[in-house]
Amino acid sequence: MSPDARTVQLRAAGVALVLDVPAAGAPRVIHWGADPGPLSDADVDALRLTGLPGIGSGMPDSGMPLTLLPAHAEGWLWTPGIAGHRDGTAFSPVFTGTTARLEPVGDDPLIAQRVRIASADEENGLRLALHVEMTRSGLVRTRAELTNTGEGVYDLASLDIALPVPGRATELLDMAGRQLRERELQRSPFTIGSHLRESRRSSGHEASVILAAGTPGFGWRHGEVWAVHPAWSGNTRALAERNNMGMSTLGGGELLLPGEVRLAQDETYVSPWLYASTGVGLDAMSARFHDFLRARPRHPGSARPVTLNVWEAVYFDHDLDRLLEIADRAAEIGVERYVLDDGWFRHRRDDTAGLGDWYVDEGVWPDGLHPLTDAVTARGMQFGLWFEPEMVNEDSDLARAHPEWIMGTGPRLPHPQRHQQVLNLTVPEAYAHIRDRILALLDEYPISYIKWDHNRALTEPGDRTTGRPIAHEQVEALYRLLDEIRAAHPGLEIESCASGGGRIDLGIMARTDRVWGSDCIDPLERQQIEAGTALLLPPEMVGSHVASPVSHTTGRAHSLGFRAGTAFFSHMGVEWDVTKASDADRAALAEWIALHKRHRALLHTGRVVHADEIGDGLWTHGVVAQDGEEAIFAVAAVRTGPSWPTARVTLPGLDAGRRYRLTSLAPADASDRRTAHTAPAWWPGPVELPGAVLGQIGVQVPALNPEQLVLLHLTAV
Ligand code: GLA
Numbered sequence: 159m160s161p162d163a164r165t166v167q168l169r170a171a172g173v174a175l176v177l178d179v180p181a182a183g184a185p186r187v188i189h190w191g192a193d194p195g196p197l198s199d200a201d202v203d204a205l206r207l208t209g210l211p212g213i214g215s216g217m218p219d220s221g222m223p224l225t226l227l228p229a230h231a232e233g234w235l236w237t238p239g240i241a242g243h244r245d246g247t248a249f250s251p252v253f254t255g256t257t258a259r260l261e262p263v264g265d266d267p268l269i270a271q272r273v274r275i276a277s278a279d280e281e282n283g284l285r286l287a288l289h290v291e292m293t294r295s296g297l298v299r300t301r302a303e304l305t306n307t308g309e310g311v312y313d314l315a316s317l318d319i320a321l322p323v324p325g326r327a328t329e330l331l332d333m334a335g336r337q338l339r340e341r342e343l344q345r346s347p348f349t350i351g352s353h354l355r356e357s358r359r360s361s362g363h364e365a366s367v368i369l370a371a372g373t374p375g376f377g378w379r380h381g382e383v384w385a386v387h388p389a390w391s392g393n394t395r396a397l398a399e400r401n402n403m404g405m406s407t408l409g410g411g412e413l414l415l416p417g418e419v420r421l422a423q424d425e426t427y428v429s430p431w432l433y434a435s436t437g438v439g440l441d442a443m444s445a446r447f448h449d450f451l452r453a454r455p456r457h458p459g460s461a462r463p464v465t466l467n468v469w470e471a472v473y474f475d476h477d478l479d480r481l482l483e484i485a486d487r488a489a490e491i492g493v494e495r496y497v498l499d500d501g502w503f504r505h506r507r508d509d510t511a512g513l514g515d516w517y518v519d520e521g522v523w524p525d526g527l528h529p530l531t532d533a534v535t536a537r538g539m540q541f542g543l544w545f546e547p548e549m550v551n552e553d554s555d556l557a558r559a560h561p562e563w564i565m566g567t568g569p570r571l572p573h574p575q576r577h578q579q580v581l582n583l584t585v586p587e588a589y590a591h592i593r594d595r596i597l598a599l600l601d602e603y604p605i606s607y608i609k610w611d612h613n614r615a616l617t618e619p620g621d622r623t624t625g626r627p628i629a630h631e632q633v634e635a636l637y638r639l640l641d642e643i644r645a646a647h648p649g650l651e652i653e654s655c656a657s658g659g660g661r662i663d664l665g666i667m668a669r670t671d672r673v674w675g676s677d678c679i680d681p682l683e684r685q686q687i688e689a690g691t692a693l694l695l696p697p698e699m700v701g702s703h704v705a706s707p708v709s710h711t712t713g714r715a716h717s718l719g720f721r722a723g724t725a726f727f728s729h730m731g732v733e734w735d736v737t738k739a740s741d742a743d744r745a746a747l748a749e750w751i752a753l754h755k756r757h758r759a760l761l762h763t764g765r766v767v768h769a770d771e772i773g774d775g776l777w778t779h780g781v782v783a784q785d786g787e788e789a790i791f792a793v794a795a796v797r798t799g800p801s802w803p804t805a806r807v808t809l810p811g812l813d814a815g816r817r818y819r820l821t822s823l824a825p826a827d828a829s830d831r832r833t834a835h836t837a838p839a840w841w842p843g844p845v846e847l848p849g850a851v852l853g854q855i856g857v858q859v860p861a862l863n864p865e866q867l868v869l870l871h872l873t874a875v
Contacts, residue, residue: 165202166258169193170270171296171446173436177273178206182254183232184225184239185275185288187322190298191384191436211404224322224405226288226300229253236401237352240304242314244283253277253286267453270294283308295449298434299389306421314419318397319432320409323371323384327406330398331376331440332366333690338678338711340659341367341690348406353398356413359615360391360633361663362656368693369396370443371408378768379439379810386410387447387694389664390430392616392633408434415619415627430665440693441767441811448696448766451667458651458671461758462698463494463540464751465731467609470679470710472735474501474508476522480737482533487736489537491748492755495731496534497542497609502527505554510577513549514556516595531603542607542653543599547592548636549613550581556591563588565632567620575614576657582621583635584628593639600647610640610670612656633665640669653701659687662695672699672729679705679733680712681724682865685777685796688728689768697781698762702728704747706735716865718743719825722750723792723867727761727781730754749825760788767811774799775864778807786813786849787874790823793859794867803836808856809870812849816874819844820857823869836861846875 166177166185174193178186188206197205213221218233225232227239231252243249256277263269275288285305292298300319306312327348332355334344340363346353348371357365370376370385386408388394393413400406411429419427437443451457466488472480476498485496504519506512518526527543534541550557550564552574557564565580566572572579583589599605619629644650654661654670658677667673673695676687684702691700702725708715725731730751736744754761761781769778775798780791793807812818821843838858847857852872859868 164258165199165206166260166273166290167197167202168271168273168290168292168298170292170294171449173292173296173298173446175290175292175298176202176205177258177290179256179258179275181256182252183223183256184227184229184253184277184286185256185258185290186223186225190321190434191324191382214403217403222403222405224320224407226290226319226321227286227302227317228320228407236399237318237397239318239320240314241316242312244308244310244312248282248284248308248312251279251282251284253279253284267455268293268450278307284312293446293450294453295446296435297446297450299431300434301431302429303426304421304429305426306423309423312421313417314414314421314427315416316395316411316414317427317429318395318409318411319429320397320399320407321384321386321434323406323408325404325406326373327371327382327384328374329372329376331368331370331372332396333368335363335690337363337657337660338676339683340676340687341693342686343690348398348400350400350402355396357394358413358617360612360656360661361394361666362615362660363658365394366396367663369398369408369410370440371398371406377439377770378441379770382436382438383440383443384408384436385434385443387433387435387664388412388430389433390633391636391661391663391666392629394430394663412630415629418627418630433664441765444693445765447694451696451699452763458698461755462729462762464492464754465495465497465542465701465703465729466493466736467497467499467703467731467733469499470705470733470735474506476501478523478529481530483737484735485530485533485537485539487744488732489539491732491736491744492751493539493732495540495542495607497544497607498527498530499544499609500546500611502543511551511553513546513551513578514554514581516545516592516599518599527603535604540606541604542609543603543605544609544611545596546611546613547596547639548581548583548632549578551578553577560588562622564622565616565619565628566622567618568622568625572618575617578614580614580616580619580632582628582632583639584621584631589635589639593642596643597646600643600650606649607651607653609653609655609674612661637665637669644669659691662691664694667695667699672701675700675702675728678709678711679703680709680714681716681721682714682796683712684724685794688724689779692766696762697728697766700728701731703731703733704750705733718746718750720794720865720867722747723869724794726750726754726869727792730758746825753823753825757790760790764789765811769808769810772796773807774801774804776804776807776859776862778809780809780811780870782811786816789818789872791870791872792867793862793870795862795864798864803858803861806856806858808854809852809872812853812872813874814848814850814853816849817846818849818852818872819846819875820852821871823871
């Protein structure tokens with residue numbers, strides 16, 4: 159491509175994006191999907207011509223061009239890319255003088271190609287720059303910069319980027335989770351109309367962090383899939399639209415509040431990145447996100463330390479002796495990081511008070527946290543500490559001293575949620591206060607990990623003094639705060655938690671190292687929560703813990719094998735009062751932790767795979783090494799099936815041309831005697847079989863009772 163081009167071809171990892179850049183108007187996507195191979199200028203022109211939709215009756219005379227920012231001024235009749243106005247005028251922008259420039263990427267580890275497409279609407283006083291990038295893993299990401307070049311204020315209502323998907327993508331998949339059941343996958347037909355997922359709670363429990371369209375019946379391993387992700391830790395929109403003129407789009411952007419973005423002359427709004435991925439099967443689609451995240455220079459490179467969090471063991475009851483005993487037992491079973499959760503700071507005896515008062519509570523901790531941090535580090539473990547920096551209880555010294563630092567629309571406060579309000583980090587003094595408190599604690603204690611929590615929605619996210627909505631600025635302030643803290647403490651790791659897995663977008667993940675997958679640690683629920691989360695994040699970025707035998711959030715009881723075998727694949731941890739566990743259970747847990755440590759290098763670098771079917775109630779998922787040399791699968795009985803013993807299970811994602819040695823992986827099978835006497839003849843192995851046989855014909859596993867699992871280990875021979 160020449161520096162100034164009318165067509166643009168970006169390609170990487172089997173994906174191509176071909177853009178037509180007309181002199182007037184926004185760029186049109188000629189193709190986004192599987193890479194057809196290099197195309198000559200003549201090929202691209204022919205592709206463009208043969209892809210032009212016809213003009214049916216009832217359509218604008220010039221047709222209805224679908225661009226990255228579809229515009230009514232160009233004939234588009236559906237959701238526009240830009241909606242806004244200047245004092246009631248300039249509501250239908252049209253950009254001309256469009257130029258596309260390829261920008262150098264050098265040896266950027268993440269980005270393969272980058273193009274900047276500039277245009278302007280002189281009449282309406284707007285300038286637009288679109289940044290389109292192809293990551294080395296084959297993700298397309300796009301964002302817009304809209305500048306008000308005219309006089310007076312331009313009031314932006316929405317800016318949504320759209321990408322076309324082929325008409326054969328007739329089904330949608332999005333997320334319908336809630337707290338304690340994050341990222342439940344929901345399917346619907348992709349019918350004519352708009353399927354809009356708005357989230358007013360960051361990338362929260364209600365957000366569809368992935369919105370996908372695919373060919374009929376698409377699944378983990380089959381069917382063409384296209385998907386988008388708005389990478390923003392604030393209010394977002396994800397939109398799938400199919401119109402009655404033969405076009406379908408996926409897109410989205412930030413959900414702006416009324417009056418939130420009012421651009422004065424020369425001010426610019428920068429939209430969040432909209433990421434887009436495509437592939438055959440959901441596993442291939444999500445692998446592009448995993449590869450992208452793993453290529454980041456700051457992707458956690460060290461073995462993920464097995465983490466013990468004391469929350470479900472002690473809640474707010476911070477008794478030093480008990481916490482020390484937990485530390486002793488934790489070190490004995492192989493825990494590598496010990497996290498002190500909520501309850502350590504002033505006035506925080508329960509969840510009604512104290513948020514904002516980030517001083518170690520002198521009553522509960524007369525010698526500070528030192529007796530605990532000393533013990534933890536002396537036992538060779540890292541120490542982690544819980545914070546909820548963006549929040550404040552009305553019952554706190556901070557709120558009493560600075561009621562104007564609480565977010566709201568004016569004198570009236572928003573409805574509390576978990577007895578708390580949101581701190582306005584766009585107030586420089588509030589920001590500096592929180593930053594300095596965190597830095598002071600990081601200086602005083604050997605804290606190598608922060609659990610950064612966020613436990614309420616930003617309803618009415620305004621500045622109480624001005625009455626203005628500031629949701630966007632609050633997210634920018636949060637990003638700045640995280641960046642500043644990380645710059646001051648480069649080795650510090652941060653977990654993004656939001657009442658469990660409520661903030662997991664790629665905006666926050668650019669500044670944190672893992673998410674807390676869910677406050678629900680029931681392993682049966684976690685089977686689906688982790689599969690849904692894997693659509694975006696690789697397992698090493700998802701915290702998954704072994705909790706007590708009876709789940710605190712569902713009341714279900716599970717064997718240690720099912721609990722540990724579920725947490726095994728992710729960033730594994732423990733959230734159980736191990737001082738109350740029997741010696742036998744502690745020994746078994748230590749075995750599980752040792753097993754995880756032996757295999758975490760594979761689990762946290764390999765390709766995540768899921769079987770398409772839950773045949774007979776058995777759900778098979780696993781990790782296959784990038785070079786196909788090794789793999790580990792879990793076969794979990796997530797419900798009862800019509801037949802028992804069950805049919806064979808197939809093992810997806812293996813190299814069909816290789817032979818594998820297959821064994822069961824202790825202690826999964828040994829931990830529960832119910833499996834042993836119903837094991838098939840080959841169990842526990844080894845047997846040798848070609849990858850093609852394992853993938854297509856499969857093997858018989860032990861007859862599992864509901865909520866049991868076994869692990870299979872494969873090594874290429
Ligand atoms: C949130 C988190 C929990 C725990 C509590 C503490 O709910 O998701 O893991 O940290 O806060 O109050």
